[in-house]
Amino acid sequence: MPDHRSVPSAPTDLPVLRDPAGLPALPPIAEPGQPWQAIDTPALVLVLDAFERNLERMQQAADRAGVALRPHAKAHKCPDIALAQMTRGAVGICCQKVSEALPFLRAGIADIHISNEIAGPAKATLLARMARHARISVCVDAVVQVRALAEAAEREQSGLTVLVELDIGQGRCGVADADAALRLAERIAAQPRLSFGGLQAYHGGIQHVRDHAARREGAARAAERAGAVAARLAAAGAPCQVVTGGGSGSVEFDLASGVFTEIQPGSYVFMDGDYGSNARGDESAAQALRFEHSLFIATTVMSTAAQGQVVVDAGLKSMAVDSGLPWVWQHGGQPSGGQPSGGQRDRGTRSTRLAYVAANDEHGIVRPVPGAGGEKPALPQLGEPLWLVPGHCDPTLNLYDTLVGVRDGKVESLWPISARGLSR
Numbered sequence: 228m229p230d231h232r233s234v235p236s237a238p239t240d241l242p243v244l245r246d247p248a249g250l251p252a253l254p255p256i257a258e259p260g261q262p263w264q265a266i267d268t269p270a271l272v273l274v275l276d277a278f279e280r281n282l283e284r285m286q287q288a289a290d291r292a293g294v295a296l297r298p299h300a301k302a303h304k305c306p307d308i309a310l311a312q313m314t315r316g317a318v319g320i321c322c323q324k325v326s327e328a329l330p331f332l333r334a335g336i337a338d339i340h341i342s343n344e345i346a347g348p349a350k351a352t353l354l355a356r357m358a359r360h361a362r363i364s365v366c367v368d369a370v371v372q373v374r375a376l377a378e379a380a381e382r383e384q385s386g387l388t389v390l391v392e393l394d395i396g397q398g399r400c401g402v403a404d405a406d407a408a409l410r411l412a413e414r415i416a417a418q419p420r421l422s423f424g425g426l427q428a429y430h431g432g433i434q435h436v437r438d439h440a441a442r443r444e445g446a447a448r449a450a451e452r453a454g455a456v457a458a459r460l461a462a463a464g465a466p467c468q469v470v471t472g473g474g475s476g477s478v479e480f481d482l483a484s485g486v487f488t489e490i491q492p493g494s495y496v497f498m499d500g501d502y503g504s505n506a507r508g509d510e511s512a513a514q515a516l517r518f519e520h521s522l523f524i525a526t527t528v529m530s531t532a533a534q535g536q537v538v539v540d541a542g543l544k545s546m547a548v549d550s551g552l553p554w555v556w557q558h559g560g561q562p563s564g565g566q567p568s569g570g571q572r573d574r575g576t577r578s579t580r581l582a583y584v585a586a587n588d589e590h591g592i593v594r595p596v597p598g599a600g601g602e603k604p605a606l607p608q609l610g611e612p613l614w615l616v617p618g619h620c621d622p623t624l625n626l627y628d629t630l631v632g633v634r635d636g637k638v639e640s641l642w643p644i645s646a647r648g649l650s651r
């Protein structure tokens with residue numbers, strides 16, 4: 228029997244609950260079938276029609292080019308979304324972290340690429356264990372990483388596919404040139420439980436170049452570097468089965484490059500404010516691959532006490548602002564996605580009259596856009612809903628447990644964001 232005498236008891240004069248049974252539980256954020264106005268806020272909402280159009284548009288573009296689509300799950304961290312991508316033809320998914328991959332493995336995704344280097348024996352062991360259940364690949368840019376993976380795979384009696392990461396201009400991870408890539412490819416191939424899979428060549432720095440022609444130029448230079456290294460490896464007897472890379476901003480060029488066998492975009496699913504700002508530069512490019520805003524933070528006006536502004540119930544703890552403050556979305560009473568510049572019938576658009584101007588921890592300040600012209604826009608009333616487009620989708624998803632799916636004005640789905648917080 229445990230010795231209860233060692234458990235301190237609360238002094239009787241403190242206001243401590245004696246009978247916590249019967250305390251209220253946190254109600255669900257929404258229930259399927261409810262009207263969208265019933266969603267408790269702040270909430271992360273997915274407009275399902277726009278989301279599905281985005282998935283289909285990307286899959287069709289990849290299919291037309293004969294390039295495999297391996298969407299990045301770090302953008303959504305949600306197994307239901309990964310399964311929707313796989314159903315439409317994705318060959319597998321990318322994760323950025325080993326722990327992030329676990330909920331996807333549990334959901335049955337059998338081909339996961341860790342598009343990153345990993346540090347430390349615990350992660351190598353976990354990865355090698357995962358490889359007993361699914362096809363797992365991972366990146367390296369140093370010999371010690373190859374050794375650690377080989378030892379882990381030997382211990383766990385499994386096999387890993389290993390890609391060499393090549394720096395094609397971002398200056399983050401990856402070897403600098405073909406000689407270094409070849410040395411690593413040979414080390415990988417020499418390990419009995421590892422197989423050399425090819426190259427990862429991702430350039431984050433070009434994804435948000437606003438000007439369409441400048442982005443095309445940057446992507447072309449990056450692809451050229453990747454192509455030259457792949458050719459050199461092939462000539463040296465280490466052909467790359469896979470050359471993978473590309474994000475939502477560069478894939479339209481990567482698909483046409485003839486270099487990439489696989490693309491790994493993530494944010495196209497949602498289109499955040501940062502990617503929405505690319506779209507203005509794309510307006511002149513008739514052929515640009517366009518996606519719609521499908522992800523919103525639903526908020527409620529919680530105070531109108533101060534003149535000339537309203538306060539909504541979503542601040543820093545409900546959104547990432549590293550890529551700018553969120554946009555106010557204008558959807559005319561029926562939630563709908565849409566492209567940033569609007570112009571599509573029955574679709575929403577960015578408000579030109581209201582702006583979210585400051586984020587406190589739990590409060591957001593919304594004011595009329597200065598110089599918006601004409602008469603002053605009517606500010607929303609106390610208790611009215613206001614939807615926002617987050618500036619950066621990935622870290623925003625990481626703040627929520629549930630993604631509320633809406634269609635035709637009604638809540639349709641409640642998807643757990645199962646990999647949120649999994650950053651090891």
Ligand SMILES: Cc1ncc(COP(=O)(O)O)c(C=O)c1O
Nearest residue numbers: 299342429474475491492493494
């Ligand atoms: C290695 C890698 N691949 C793909 C992506 C996906 O990019 P995006 O979400 O911009 O489409 C990222 C994003 O940072 C990345 O780091």
